Amino acid sequence: MSEEMMEGEVVKKFMYINRRAPYGSIYALESLEVVLIGAAFDQDVSLAFVDDGVFELKKDQETAGIDMKNFSPTYRALEMYDVEKLYVSKESMDARGLTVDDLIVDVEVKTDAELADLFDDQDVIFSF
Amino acid sequence: MKFAVQVNEGPYQHQAADSAYQFTKAVLEKGHEVFRVFFYHDGVNNATKLTTPPQDDRNIVNRWSELSEKYSLDLVVCVAAAQRRGIVDEGEAKRNKKDAENIAPGFRISGLGQLIEAGVQADRLVVFGD
Numbered sequence: 001m002s003e004e005m006m007e008g009e010v011v012k013k014f015m016y017i018n019r020r021a022p023y024g025s026i027y028a029l030e031s032l033e034v035v036l037i038g039a040a041f042d043q044d045v046s047l048a049f050v051d052d053g054v055f056e057l058k059k060d061q062e063t064a065g066i067d068m069k070n071f072s073p074t075y076r077a078l079e080m081y082d083v084e085k086l087y088v089s090k091e092s093m094d095a096r097g098l099t100v101d102d103l104i105v106d107v108e109v110k111t112d113a114e115l116a117d118l119f120d121d122q123d124v125i126f127s128f
Numbered sequence: 129m130k131f132a133v134q135v136n137e138g139p140y141q142h143q144a145a146d147s148a149y150q151f152t153k154a155v156l157e158k159g160h161e162v163f164r165v166f167f168y169h170d171g172v173n174n175a176t177k178l179t180t181p182p183q184d185d186r187n188i189v190n191r192w193s194e195l196s197e198k199y200s201l202d203l204v205v206c207v208a209a210a211q212r213r214g215i216v217d218e219g220e221a222k223r224n225k226k227d228a229e230n231i232a233p234g235f236r237i238s239g240l241g242q243l244i245e246a247g248v249q250a251d252r253l254v255v256f257g258d
Contacts, residue, residue, distance in 0.1 A: 010248055026212075030169055033208060037240035041248065124247040126134075127255055 012123035013044045018053035019128065023068055028056050031128035032074055039081035046085040046122075047078075048115055049107070054092045057103040075105050089115055130161045132250035134243065136257025138170035139188040140181065145174055148256035149191055156199050164202040164246040165192075167235075169257065172210045175203070177232035189232045196234030203235045204242045 016035055022028045063070040086107045133152050137144035167174055179189045196203050217231040247253045
């Protein structure tokens with residue numbers, strides 16, 4: 001547990017693990033809503049994208065055909081909320097033929113083993 | 129220890145709704161504290177008092193209400209998730225011009241900040257879902 005006091009407030013390491021494709025279920029969208037609200041709490045926030053979750057960051061999402069709102073531009077706004085630590089799983093990217101050039105935001109590519117270490121280091125993990 | 133619990137799946141559809149209840153009950157019976165139970169995604173459906181399961185089946189909604197009354201357990205339903213899925217208290221009904229409310233006793237509707245706060249305040253946040 002790494003907790004530090006900052007201006008009298010507890011700062012914890014929050015990790016949001018995004019595991020699902022952006023459409024097909026509501027988990028990805030509602031996860032992003034937690035991240036945006038949570039940003040106001042000044043915690044030490046990271047996001048990891050694994051399995052089909054890497055598709056959430058795919059460029060050029062076209063959703064008109066399924067009558068859903070394309071919420072992918074919101075990931076670009078995370079920077080303004082000081083949410084800047086975004087990690088993607090190398091294995092998940094490779095398995096889906098994706099490279100960082102396919103993604104709408106800057107990310108750090110980590111192997112699953114490195115991600116496991118990162119998860120180990122967190123205080124709070126939200127898994128969506 | 130101080131726990132927080134997050135419930136991400138709906139009642140009767142998914143074991144997570146049962147496991148969350150059983151875990152919370154066990155933790156309280158062991159004398160631990162549960163700072164809050166937060167219902168998100170389809171988990172908000174655990175809060176509708178209109179649920180009527182067969183008589184020989186468990187009543188998942190009433191179970192939460194009873195646990196809340198016994199231990200003064202804070203049961204919070206995410207407002208954004210609730211609005212999408214039609215879980216409504218009196219205030220929400222008025223605000224959104226609905227002619228009914230359906231929130232079960234012991235539950236309250238509030239914002240996602242309550243989930244983040246639970247993560248900050250609790251020693252462990254335990255998430256039940258897929």
